[in-house]
Amino acid sequence: MDATEIGLWGVPLAILGGAIRVSTPFIFVSLGEAITERSGRINLGLEGTLVFGAMTAYAVAVMTGSPWLGLLAAAFAGLCFGLFHGWICKFPRVNDIAIGIALMLFGSGLAFFFGKPFIKPKAPNLPAIPFGGWSDTPQVQAALDVNVLFLIGAVLSVILWWAFRNTRAGLIVRVVGDSSDAARAMGLNPDTVRLLATGVGGALAGIGGAYLSLYYPGSWTERISSGQGLMAVALVIFARWNPLGCFAAALLFGGAGALGPALQSVGVTQGYYLFYAAPYILTLIIMIATSSPTRSLAGAPGELSITK
Amino acid sequence: MVDTVAGSGMPALFGARGYPPALEWIARRAEAFVIPLAALIVGMALFSLFILAVGKSPILLYETMWRGGFGSWFSVQNSLSRAAPLLLAALCVALPARLGLVVIGGEGAIVLGGVGAAAIGVALSGAPSFIVILAMGVAGMAAGGIWIGAVGALRHYRAVNETISSLLLAYIAIALMNQLVEGPLRDPASLNKPSTQPLADIYRIGNIPGMDVHWGLVVGVLACIISWVLIEKTRWGFAARIAGGNVRAAQVQGLAVGPLIVGFTALAGGFAGLAGMLEVAAVQGSANASLAAGYGYTGILVAFLARHNPLAIIPVAILLGGIDASGGLIQRRMDLPDATVLVLQGMIFIIILLSETFYGRFKAFNPDLWKRPDLVRGTA
Secondary structure, three states: OOHHHHHHHHHHHHHHHHHHHHHHHHHHHHHHHHHHHHOOOOOOOHHHHHHHHHHHHHHHHHHHOOHHHHHHHHHHHHHHHHHHHHHHOOOOOOOHHHHHHHHHHHHHHHHHHHHHHHOOOOOOOOOEEEOOOOOOOHHHHHHOEEEHHHHHHHHHHHHHHHHHHHOHHHHHHHHHHHOHHHHHHOOOOHHHHHHHHHHHHHHHHHHHHHHHHHOOOOOOOOOOOOOHHHHHHHHHHHOOOOHHHHHHHHHHHHHHHHHHHHHHHOOOOOOHHHHHOHHHHHHHHHHHHHOOOOOOOOOOOOOOOOOO | OHHHHHOOHHHHHOOOOOOOHHHHHHHHHHHHHHHHHHHHHHHHHHHHHHHHHOOOOHHHHHHHHHHHHOOOHHHHHHHHHHHHHHHHHHHHHHHHHHOOOOOOOHHHHHHHHHHHHHHHHHHOEOEOHHHHHHHHHHHHHHHHHHHHHHHHHHHHHHOOOHHHHHHHHHHHHHHHHHHHHHOOOEOOOOOOOOEEOOOOHHHOOOEOOOOOOEOHHHHHHHHHHHHHHHHHHOHHHHHHHHHHHOHHHHHHOOOOHHHHHHHHHHHHHHHHHHHHHHHHHHHHOOOEHHHOOOHHHHHHHHHHHOOOOHHHHHHHHHHHHHHHHOHHHHHHHHOOOOOHHHHHHHHHHHHHHHHHHHOOOOHHHOHHHHHOHHHOOOOO
16 A cells, blocks of 8 residues: 555656646646736735635635635625725836735735634545545545546636637737737726626635635635735746646646655655745746846737736 | 925925025935835834734734744844845845846755855864865855856846746745755765765854854854945946846946846845855754745845845845744744744835835935925826
């Protein structure tokens, strides 16, 4: 039953399983951030939204006994945070990045404040689908236990990719993101579009938080998020604001995050903390490799302050 | 006080021309005091509503906060001790901010500064104490300076967003510290809480005479004064302010923007590293996970509240140190979670940022408009 039974094959298998498990919050947060950034704003506060979403989902699941109600509540809480960010940023000279930092602190603070009584009780988890049922090897079964949210995230990234290209709403978001003036000339109000885009982005980040507390790691603690909300922002840049790219990048990050535990499961304990830092190092390397001082990033929304 | 002088009623008393120069002088400067102060009050008022909503008394809360932060000599000293690292952590945000950079990863520089200082302190044990303490300070500043200087260099030479890279580097720094403290630098005697070997007593930094506050407070205040002189009174500071206003304009003027950015960010990181060194040499006695106590994050709030003015950082850091210090008492006396203080800080932070929108909007702060009613419209 132990990992040595399938030898070193356990490592790639554990990484695959880990990539699926760890990547889900990245998928939702990065898709949300992609929508927000496509509209020309950046919301760094998604980290706080993620933590608050995790707490809300867990608290509601404990109180009602339904993880799905918890998920819904987290999405609603995320929506509120997003709308708040979107509303406050419309005032002249209010910096969207700085407001994001403030919301990061505020969201975490509120989550810790209200989450204190929920550290102890156990909430029902979101269900997973056992795709590994055909195998007798427990490692394979564990790796292919796929949560429903992962599948929803995968479908959502395809839908968003299609919607950005082919729907009126997708076009409106892109126009507003590329040029406020062009949008105004078309009779669109950029502030309203950004408000809605940030709201939807916040709701998706809330769902990502719900996954953290209701499935993996599956409990509410004050250390539930280790910067996923923030890495997602970097990930969106890497994915060139393309939802399909976000999905692929999230898988890559999930795999990097699973590296440490996977190696530990086969007995490699040296440098555990450095492997733990692998996703951050990977993010940084990718940012260095894909940024350039002389040309603007391909596919970058023109109004985005982070690329100006 | 200041705000009543600058209030809208005053100018009318003097007619269209011939305002006393002193009044104009005060009015021009009042904006920088009145708006943040008003924002602080609004933030605290909103927090009162929050406390009312959870069924507690805001009056009791602020009274407890005052008592825990500044009510007695004991609590004042506690607040001042907490203000010491905040001063340096806030400089790590404020200095790059003058160049237009939003660096929020000071926590990483604090952690590595502490580890670097502890490693040097242990390695040099046996040497005279002033040499060791000096070397620890240099090591702490170097570790923090390299860390945040790299953020500046990546920003300028690779156009990597400094906000995200600095925060990623903070996570990496904490992982690095855990690795070092649990591995090569670990003191075998530290069982529950992995730490480096404890510093000998002669290498520890003591208290300011007559106070239960370590010398780090003096170091922090000096660092703020030096930073203010650097920004306001030297040609480097002048160049930095130009680059912060408009990078293109600075480059057209022939300013070496690259070295300026790397230099300022490295100095900023150096100050944060010094905060880590002081935590090790004056408080903890060794480097361990307590270094990541969140000073770097509270420092962000301090810097924004002070509007990145190094002199304003001094009172703001003491205020925030006091709020921090009162957290325990609030928890015990009012049965509120320790995160209460975080919620207050978050609210104040948001209101302070929102208040940016009010600068330049009030006629009272702009004597030019007192004499020229025709200019009132159309000055955005």
